[in-house]
Amino acid sequence: MNTRDKIILIGDTLIRKRGYNAFSFSDISKELNIKNASIHYHFPTKTTLVIAVIQKHLMLLEKFKQNVTDENAIQKIIKFLSVYTIAKSEGKISVLGSLANDYFTFEPEVQTELKILTDNTLNWLTHTLKEGKRDGIFQYKMTDRNKALMIITNILGAEQLSRVTYQHDFHKIKENVIDDLTK
DSSP, rough: OOOHHHHHHHHHHHHHHHOGGGGOHHHHHHTTTOHHHHHHHHHHSSHHHHHHHHHHHHHHHHHHHHHHHTHHHHHHHHHHHHHHHHHHHHTOOOOHHHHHGGGGSSSSHHHHHHHHHHHHHHHHHHHHHHHHOOOOOOOOOSSSHHHHHHHHHHHHHHHHHHHHHHHHHHHHHHHHHHHHHHO
């Protein structure tokens, strides 16, 4: 892995463990045992770094979507929620959950990239819910988009709240999201 990719990886981890405003290039340079100037060579500003992190997650989302294309809707949702579970087990929260907290502190370029990632996630989830409803797998009365919003807000809220309460609270909410779809 090259230095640029290592910086993105560490930046991503710091954002998802501490939050965007709670780390600096100095934290990354200490971890990599390099000078801040080396980080600035690849990312002149923290804004350029967070954009790279968001773009990494956009690519990961596209890869995820390709990997689950042939699955049925319930399997897609289970695997989608598993991504959050894996992050949680590593002491992280999702990049959406972390960056949404700091949205109004970002430069417009970061806000735009975060909006693109959010929209792509919601659009995929909405489409998957629509597919599951069409196939008779899911039962719910609200619009597909509203249901997608409910799922995202539940899981992002569970990530945050279970930092304060208990790890098992996150898992219970995740299970309830799946159960609620199939009732």
